[in-house]
Amino acid sequence: MSDELLRPTISSAVDPKVQPWRLNSQAYVAFFGGVIAATIIAWLNSGRLGVERGKRLMIVGTGVLGLGAVIALFALLNPDGERTSSLRIVVRIIAVLCILVQMRWQRPMDRAFQLRGTDYHSMWVLGPILVVTCAIAEALLLALVVML
Numbered sequence: 124m125s126d127e128l129l130r131p132t133i134s135s136a137v138d139p140k141v142q143p144w145r146l147n148s149q150a151y152v153a154f155f156g157g158v159i160a161a162t163i164i165a166w167l168n169s170g171r172l173g174v175e176r177g178k179r180l181m182i183v184g185t186g187v188l189g190l191g192a193v194i195a196l197f198a199l200l201n202p203d204g205e206r207t208s209s210l211r212i213v214v215r216i217i218a219v220l221c222i223l224v225q226m227r228w229q230r231p232m233d234r235a236f237q238l239r240g241t242d243y244h245s246m247w248v249l250g251p252i253l254v255v256t257c258a259i260a261e262a263l264l265l266a267l268v269v270m271l
Contacts, residue, residue, distance in 0.1 A: 138173075139241075141171050142171070142241065142242065142243055142244035143168050143171040143172045143233065143236055143244065144164070144168050144243060144244055144245075144246045144249075145243045145246070146168075146226045146229060146230065146233055148246045149161065149164050149165060149168065149225075149226060149246075150219060150222050150223070150226075151250065152164045152222075152246070152250050152253055152254055153218040153219050153221065153222035154215055154218060154219055155254045155258065156218075156253050156254035156255075156258050156261075157214065157215075157257055157258055157261040158186055158189040158190045158193055158214075158218045158221050158261070159186070159190065159257040159260055159261050160218075160253040160254055160256075160261075161189075161218050161219075161221050161222040161225065162182065162183060162185070162186025162187075162189070162221070162225070163257065164246075164249070164250070164253055165182045165222060165225035165226070165229065166179060166182055166183060167249075168229060169182055169225075169228070169229050171244075172229055172232035172233055172235075173232055174229055174232050178228040178229075179228075182225045185221050185224045185225050186225070189218065189220070189221035190261075192217050193214050193217050193218075193261070193265070194264070194265065194268050196210075196217070197210065197214070197268060197269070198268050198269070200213075201269060202269070214261075
């Protein structure tokens with residue numbers, strides 16, 4: 124007979140060799156890269172952490188809602204196509220709010236990873252790549268919205 128307290132709570136689908144990224148580092152990617160970069164890094168990291176499928180889909184849903192909010196605000200507040208610094212700040216605030224929600228769904232599995240006592244993976248390669256490519260993609264998408 125096994126004791127309920129001694130049963131492992133972490134699913135066996137988690138690969139102990141895979142190192143996720145720090146949750147707080149994802150906020151930098153969100154701030155500089157936007158909602159698209161934040162959603163990609165949160166999706167990839169949640170896979171590394173072994174987050175269940177439903178929460179991973181909520182991460183994507185949060186990103187889609189955040190991108191929709193960015194597009195709507197950009198279209199409403201910038202109909203003539205002139206970018207203002209205050210609008211860029213609003214876009215960054217939305218990206219950071221999205222990553223905070225996305226981090227919340229990753230946090231339980233991140234705590235479980237911390238208990239393993241291993242190191243996190245460095246985000247110095249993927250982070251800048253996502254920041255540059257996703258910031259350009261988001262800017263092109265917003266330019267397309269203004270043209271329509």
